[in-house]
Amino acid sequence: MTDLEIRPARREDIAAVVALLADDPLGAQRESPDDLTPYLAAHERLADDPHQHLMVAVRGERVVGTMQLTYIPGLSRRGATRAVIEGVRVHGDERGSGLGSRLITWAVDTARDDGCTLVQLTSDVSRTDAHRFYERLGFAATHVGFKLQL
Template identity: 55%
Template sequence: MTSTPVFRPAVEADLEAIVAMLADDILGQQRENTSLPLAQSYLEAFAAIEADPNQYLAVVELNGAVVGTLQITYMPGLSHQGAWRGEIESVRIASSARGSGLGRLMIQWAVEQCRQRQCRIVQLTSDRARTDAHRFYEQLGFTASHKGFKLTL
């Protein structure tokens, strides 16, 4: 990586780049709508995330361009003696920046954000089809400790 990545909170002007990254794979192509103007649902979701102090939607810039995104949700819980958890979601890197080590920096940055919020657990989920991502997360010290379930409504 030739320049220093800049991590910052996302702003509404970043939404087009974020949605484009979410759509830039086989799973995202089926779920996301990149047509402009963006659907109102994206704007409403962004507003809800921005208003919630337990949400952090981040972007990563290189040379002034948004090339990465992720979301951290901070969750209080009673288990583990009242431990807070950080849940990392929607980790995406623009195709132009893949393979540069940016993903590793992003996850390390997100884990540090969780440490600063006194989280004792950092967790994430990854679609079963993303086997390369699973190896990547395991290399970073994450373990596949649970089996997850979802119900689409």
């Protein structure tokens, strides 16, 4: 994997990122790759926020993976800053190659280097393969999550 680069997503990467987000049964219901307008606006907000890191994994000229790392400063845990990993996706051609592990390792190492004391993530209850993947990387299913659609 020496030809792999993990870097911040650029405006020109957004179509590929959205395609990755939409390339599974859950994402196909939530994403609209035909209209990039809201995604480009979101990218602009993310790029302007130092607590947000929308990353892509690029092999050659092709975006083959993506993830978002968010920092949340807080009062709990003695004023700790926690990192949240979201939107991890790996292109179908790359699954099983170790790319997902590389992305998560990058996120954990970066969060640690930036002073975070906890890394957390959520995964849809239906993504049992992802749950096993995260557990293999040392994550523990310690909490129950709740969402309220607005």
